[in-house]
Amino acid sequence: MxxxxxxxxxxxxxxxxxxxxxxxxxxxxxxxxxxxxxxxxxxxxxxxxxxxxxxxxxxxxDRDSLIRHVVLSVMDRVASRAEAAYAEVPGAFDALRRFVFDAAEERVGALCPMLTPHLDGNAPEFAAARKRLEDATQALMDRGRRSGELRPDVDSGDLMVALSQLARPLPGTGCAEIERFVHRHLQIFLDGLRAPARSRLPGSGATFEDLRSGGVPVQRS
Known part of the structure; x- marks a missing residue:
């Protein structure tokens, strides 16, 4: 339920x-x-x-109750979309692409960073929702790496940071067609995820654990 x-x-x-x-x-x-x-x-x-x-x-x-249910609803819907992309799309990178655009439509990148400071992230319901979402996203990333279509120096945290930055409207723009720009910029980002990589990224891929801890991933040999 x-x-x-x-x-x-x-x-x-x-x-x-x-x-x-x-x-x-x-x-x-x-x-x-x-x-x-x-x-x-x-x-x-x-x-x-x-x-x-x-x-x-x-x-x-109250407001906190509404915020809590909005976040849980979005996490549930995004996890369902990730699971559906994995199950329904044959190509590994095509499945990842579908998930990225689906997640942007659900506003997960814009909402979760904004609203989670207002929530108890250690509550069991959030832990369960977060694990489901992370597992589904990680499965798509792992599949992309196994297929050789996803560059090896990125991780799931990189994906979620990009969604957070690219899927939210600019403050004060009043842009009625923001979705058109979001899709353009997400496609540019996805092109940068494809293997073979055209450049070497600084540092190492951000994981979900890096995002939760607020730490910066260190250079791995």
């Missing part, structure tokens, strides 16, 4: 109409957080979702 399929306070299954309202709220919150940050007024999120304030607060009694 995913985070989006249960009530945030009781843990019980939601009726179909309540689930639709909840999904609209989570989707609207995801877009609002990307555009305006985690302090966007909840009234605006309710309006964008097409529900009343009372409906929003019935599902999410």
């Amino acid at each position: 995913t985070a989006a399929a249960v009530d945030g306070t009781t843990g019980t299954r939601l009726r179909a109409d309540a689930l639709r309202n909840r999904e609209r709220i989570v989707d609207a919150a995801r877009e609002a957080f990307v555009q305006y940050g985690p302090d966007v007024p909840l009234d605006e999120i309710a309006r964008d979702a097409g529900v009343g304030n009372a409906t929003l607060y019935r599902h999410f009694p």
Whole structure:
């Protein structure tokens, strides 16, 4: 049962109409957080979702509850997309490419770095969601390396950093067609991941552990 399929306070299954309202709220919150940050007024999120304030607060009694469910929802959806890309796309690099664009559509790169400081990252639900996402992403990277299509000096942390930097709109741009630029720049990045490498990267590939610890990967021989 995913985070989006249960009530945030009781843990019980939601009726179909309540689930639709909840999904609209989570989707609207995801877009609002990307555009305006985690302090966007909840009234605006309710309006964008097409529900009343009372409906929003019935599902999410406070901002932290909403942020938590947005992050869990995005992590769940991105992990599902990574698993689907691995299972459905025959080519290793083609599967990685599909995942990168899918993850950008889910706003994972923009949202998670922005919102995780507001969360308890050690909570069991986040640990489980993070492990699933990391395992699915690592499987795609490992497959790309085994096929010889992915340059050997990059790791999963490099991929997530790039998504974080490339998949968020520039502040204050008001660019209505930001997705077109995101896709262009992600394709440039993907071209740089292909083997054989055209240059030597400084340092060594960033892992998920490097990202969690906030450390800088050291040069490995």
